[in-house]
Amino acid sequence: MNYPSRLVEEAVLEIAKLPGIGKKSALRLALHLLKSDLGVTHRLTDALLNLREKTTFCTICHNISDGDICQICGSFKRDDSILAIVQDTRDVLAIENTGQYTGKYHILGGIISPIQGIGPNDLNIESLVERVRNNPEIKEIILALSPTMEGDTTAFYISKKLSEYNLKVSTIARGIPIGGDLEYTDEITLGRSIVSRVNF
């Protein structure tokens, strides 16, 4: 596409590098900023720079945090005996939104993915083992990872790593989502949900 200006082209190329945004959407966003007040662009760029430069991570659970220790790790109301292992911050937010979990978290910062070149050493697994070793009050680990091949691999690796500690290791339930239609559920999910049926 022939952009009318070099500056527009540069902005479009940079915006289109963000995940899920193509060049057409990027152009729409660029033209929106051009039409809006100067303050709109300034507030956006300031927020992005602050986010990237000033955000710190919790030294205990590796979640994004405003200080050294995040709100959840610092809270006395949370159950110290359960740890949910999640891929990233979005999963923490998703679980927190359910209101069903009162334990603490450990954020891996990704999952094992040989295709993307992510191995166990790129994740916060060593610090998890250390955390379990130093905190005997931890009794249960919930592997709250996505039910994909990468998620299962990561879960298996972690469960092996923690096998020497006397822990209950669980995983979030898999089956047909609530509101889902039996007819349109894929075979693997349906098959597994029959094999691992629960008492009514």
Added chain:
Amino acid sequence: MNYPSRLVEEAVLEIAKLPGIGKKSALRLALHLLKSDLGVTHRLTDALLNLREKTTFCTICHNISDGDICQICGSFKRDDSILAIVQDTRDVLAIENTGQYTGKYHILGGIISPIQGIGPNDLNIESLVERVRNNPEIKEIILALSPTMEGDTTAFYISKKLSEYNLKVSTIARGIPIGGDLEYTDEITLGRSIVSRVNF
């Protein structure tokens, strides 16, 4: 949603102000920037600031331009006798991409929309009239506006404004899009396409 950090929350709120981006997408983009190198964020914010602060507009057609006069207005290859009236830069890009138009443009910068409080004086209509008055080589005006109520209102207003000049005023053809399905075309489009049928 309870964001883990004030900085994340601020970034999400600013990103979500962009058109077509909700809070979930904004969070995904914010976390992407957090994971990427510092340079990614810097290049993005620099491009956005440059775009907003340094972009200029063509003094003739009001299109976005790197200089006082845009590439199209400054080109000797373009037909001076035809002027396409469009809403904004995106429409120029769309028409240029067809490769079917060799005339010049006039960008209104919006369309008349009483609901959004946009009147004729907020648009580049006065400068269009002046341009037509001062350039007798202009013989035809193509009203290339969207076939919506606002677009039709704007087209009607402009055609009235230019009625005293000896101009051919045309509008882009309306009908069933190529590849479109007759059965699923809305009644108004189908009805109009029958009324304004053309010789085969």
